[in-house]
Amino acid sequence: MTTTPQAVRRASPRTRRAATPPDPARPLLPNTEPVRLLDPTGTPLPARADYPEPPVEALRELYRRMVLGRRFDTQATALTKQGRLAVYPSSRGQEACQVGAVLAVRDTDWVFPTYRESMALVARGIDPVEVLTLLRGDWHCGYDPTEVHTAPQCTPLATQCVHAAGLAHGEAYQGRDTVALAFIGDGATSEGDFHEGINFAAVFKAPVVYFVQNNRYAISVPLSRQTAAPSLAYKGVGYGVPSEQVDGNDPVAVLAVLTRAVAHARAGNGPFLVEAHTYRMEPHTNADDASRYRDGAEVDAWRDRDPIARLETYLRARGVLDDAAVAEVAEQAEAYAADLRTRMNEQPTVDPLSLFDHVYAQPTPQLVEQREQVRAELAAARDEEGDA
Amino acid sequence: MTTTPQAVRRASPRTRRAATPPDPARPLLPNTEPVRLLDPTGTPLPARADYPEPPVEALRELYRRMVLGRRFDTQATALTKQGRLAVYPSSRGQEACQVGAVLAVRDTDWVFPTYRESMALVARGIDPVEVLTLLRGDWHCGYDPTEVHTAPQCTPLATQCVHAAGLAHGEAYQGRDTVALAFIGDGATSEGDFHEGINFAAVFKAPVVYFVQNNRYAISVPLSRQTAAPSLAYKGVGYGVPSEQVDGNDPVAVLAVLTRAVAHARAGNGPFLVEAHTYRMEPHTNADDASRYRDGAEVDAWRDRDPIARLETYLRARGVLDDAAVAEVAEQAEAYAADLRTRMNEQPTVDPLSLFDHVYAQPTPQLVEQREQVRAELAAARDEEGDA
């Protein structure tokens, strides 16, 4: 009689679970399915405790900036055709990621963008002409990184992951609660600097959110050539970094997940890794020929998951967006594009001698010598013109 | 009535499990506890289906080579004191890993060692004098890598992880079933090349076993400065690579786990990651002062987990090793060390002109010029000596 309860207890699941230690990987692994709060048609899915839906005002602002962002993006692509831009990497189709991510951070936080993030930078409020300075052929990044708390757009892949870790650690060291948001693509996660950056952030518990936009291609190379992992979010556990994957074409889910990730980092819990599953609708850049590596059917399938339509449907259904509001945002977008067009049509004046101004704080004697040589050449050229 | 069974089925656990997809990380994650087949005292633990115990003959050979290996190691350390070696990194305490790993691969397989693996190389049967060639101050690796299927000991950390992936892929491409065994330390897993190497191996399904000897220190830097992960074996899932952790001072477990990992790779399932928890009993090299970064108590604690004593106890208990056998192995070890001593005492002759022989297959005109200059200098020096 008396043994029975013990026997029961011994056999009971609870005791058995206690016997085997809990898997330390569990709290670090992402959900097996990407977080999704709206289905592709824009219909809301059951609310979830782990990722509460952002306030409606935030969602309306998200919608507005996504529309502006896409208009900026199409305008930029158009400018390449007119030879106003040397090159432009479009992020059309990735609006939920580009805009959702920057809305999740504060102006005082630091953003580390790649060449792909022009849309994210204008969504952050940086002057679009400044954002396009480098791409229009000037030799510098256009904006003042210290003013907008945004690093220059980074081309050497994954290198920014380490900078973000250092910046975040340095800010914390100086007592500021800054969070660093580092953008990176799926292909770039194969670079050693991704590994070293997230590992430094983890070891120093630096407040960094690593945001991988998995748009399935690195130029022409498909994700299957980048990793054999179940998905990129599974890389976090190897660094002791909690991770999540999200439907990157669901603006509400992206904002919700990034908001939680940023809070995690700001609270002093160290870095957080987010993978967004999305798709680049345009070629890699205007110079790329996507038909060589993917077929139209694949692109069409993604057209049905358009993030802007998805959010619009939802907000209309919730009754917080109507024709008038949509029209007004569209108008703003047109005005924004028109202003960009006119300003980009003015050929910028660049002073050749400025090339020597910022190589060092003070030019070396060798650079002074070279500057004088160029100065003389320019003078001679002017004289010739004068004669002509 | 008819609804009841359906209702039951719908409610049944089996159906529920089917509803939530299985976690794709599960089959890739290591056991939460390091695999162990002998406890620290050498008492066998319950047999396990996933890691069957290796045949007794293999264990006796494992014991023999571990004893030889340790004797080699102490002899090499002694040679540094006599100035016969420029430097020597001891692997005392890591005998189970050094020997167990190489016994798990075939002579036709390729081994990618670091500077730490001198013991592993002699256990593999390479002439100890050749193994110590570089460390005694010559400029080359001593052995012929193509004969012993062993890369030169690698000093630039983690770089060999990529070579192993390439070698393994190249062998498979040429229809050979070679497996590559890549050694790496805990600290080196922080290098980008570890990340790139294991990822290349995973994407190309190259037959590589990455064997991390986690001896808790990178020179003076403790593991806590290398990673925030639950343990290094948790890095595998991020590459889609199955992983395991093992008690690195349990020779039986190391051989069992490596044997399974090698079989996995050879069967065409791609790479496998093994982390062995062990400890370096000596300083990083003879030039290092370990007292600056760890205390004797810590070292003493590990002395109680000596891998050789552990295996000896077990084999004696099983009645497959007796005093006579132990004495005979000890004798072999002494003879081995004596032979090494005598041969290392002969000062090797190195021809300065040989420096030009292997920079290129054929020296460039510039090198021919420089060789002639050196030749002339040597001749002049000889003449002077002649005069003197």
Added chain:
Amino acid sequence: MSTTMAKALNTALADALAADDRVVVFGEDVGALGGVFRITDGLQARFGEDRCFDTPLAEAGIVGFAVGLAMSGLRPVVEMQFDAFAYPAFEQIASHVAKLRNRTRGKLSVPIVIRVPYAGGIGGVEHHCDSSEAYYAHTPGLKVVTPATVEDAYSLLREAIDDPDPVVFMEPKKLYFGSAETALPTRTEPFGRAVVRRPGRDATLVAYGPAVPVALEAAEAAREEGWDLEVVDVRTIVPFDDETIAASVRRTGRCVVIQEAQGFAGVGAEIAARVQERCFHALHAPVLRVAGLDIPYPAPMLEHTHLPGVDRVLDAVARLQWDDQPDSRWAAQGSAA
């Protein structure tokens, strides 16, 4: 018939793949896309995914993987997408590719070709126009080759792939789509031989890669000034052809070295130093250099300011002390002595 350098390189790769099963071509976007410059165009379709393939996006990985493949007996040809994107592979190149033969007394060789589209003049943005040849030329164990003609592009690339040593094959981007009347295959002078592209009596212009057309143009323009200039194309920086260049300068008595890379501690410095060492008594003037400015490569709008052009070359030629007056240029900073 007319052929571009891009086509010559593409054909060289195809012919090498056809000639030798051990040759494999890989890198970023070299498969379906055929490379961002289309140098590997059609190779994957023709030779299959095993022989021409894309890799994970990691340059140290690509070069290190090539080292391993070479150890297994293959002959890897890898593409670095752009010059500055080879930097992540620098350790693999400097510590392994360059040294493995020496470290193993020739038991292991690394017959790898690392193709690097380099230099500017194509309106590329930052990090896409570096001239990185000096980093490799300064690293013993590497051969460094750079074609300036369509004929050399084919011939030197075939030779590089057949070479038992690692070759960093520097391809001047701005010459990719320049064409010449020539039929492939071509066989030109072997590694280690510089070539006189234009004979002349008065002075020698030494150039390589993207600077060769500039030198030829300058030589053409110089005729109006009454100068008859010889142009030597270095072709292979390592091994270097002292004989041809020294012979030319001994003949002309004057020399200007032209490179697109930033000047300081560049290959042009080595050439200038070698020439004056060997031809001192034949020189009527110092060996002058015309090089890129010592600044980060400036993006499109100002690259013409950076690039050594015909005018800068002619300025240098004009300073070769034809009147035998010492060059006043350095007086300003020089001591009174």
Added chain:
Amino acid sequence: MSTTMAKALNTALADALAADDRVVVFGEDVGALGGVFRITDGLQARFGEDRCFDTPLAEAGIVGFAVGLAMSGLRPVVEMQFDAFAYPAFEQIASHVAKLRNRTRGKLSVPIVIRVPYAGGIGGVEHHCDSSEAYYAHTPGLKVVTPATVEDAYSLLREAIDDPDPVVFMEPKKLYFGSAETALPTRTEPFGRAVVRRPGRDATLVAYGPAVPVALEAAEAAREEGWDLEVVDVRTIVPFDDETIAASVRRTGRCVVIQEAQGFAGVGAEIAARVQERCFHALHAPVLRVAGLDIPYPAPMLEHTHLPGVDRVLDAVARLQWDDQPDSRWAAQGSAA
């Protein structure tokens, strides 16, 4: 009192940490161990784990982390454990450290000091004795400094840490434990100034870092041969001091440049090229170079064959055509002309 270069560097770091809260020192084994050469000995104990700390074992990570810290307003001083182990950081150094100021028009500066123990002569094994200064000197945006004296070690390191630009600070390993009678702190000539270490009339020996003691020894030995040699210590490779060196050569009329690094496309080539450009009419002989062989650095037993020593310097001096006969050395391969 007697001080070693190692002690001078250690004291410079301590004084910089004490003087400026923004200074942080990190790298591999720089904390509890105090660095494998003990240059950071005691700094962690004195200034705490926040100011002097070990990082994960990854050089690109260390340098990239420093870039981020600098962006946040700190002044990182990082240690690369050995020369060849800085190669994994090459992309971070060449594409970010060197270029960030320029890419942001000075809005972001990167006042980082990258300390690199370099060169050989210490019996080190492979990968531990590279002379890598040319890679950095050829990269615009970097300053490259290398002390040859205890006084300079302290003063130049303090100046490097205070400098608004990134400095690659090359420390000659073999000089670490040589000592001098000097009291710290020291303040010597600023960046951009070469120094005449030994005045002489007959020829100028130009050297830097580990080659400076060799030059001084050679000058001493040369007196027996009746040569009075001047020795100039370059000190800062970038920025480079043309004036002091040109002035010396104009005075002596002869010049030998000495570097430990492999010669081809090294810093010595740049110096030789600059000297003959500026001093051509004052030169009685070509500017000669004495450098390391163009081979991978050979391990202990043969490093003396590789290293430029006194004898090689004296051989070069002897070839400075004192009899005004052309140097016959190149005749063999030179054309008849």
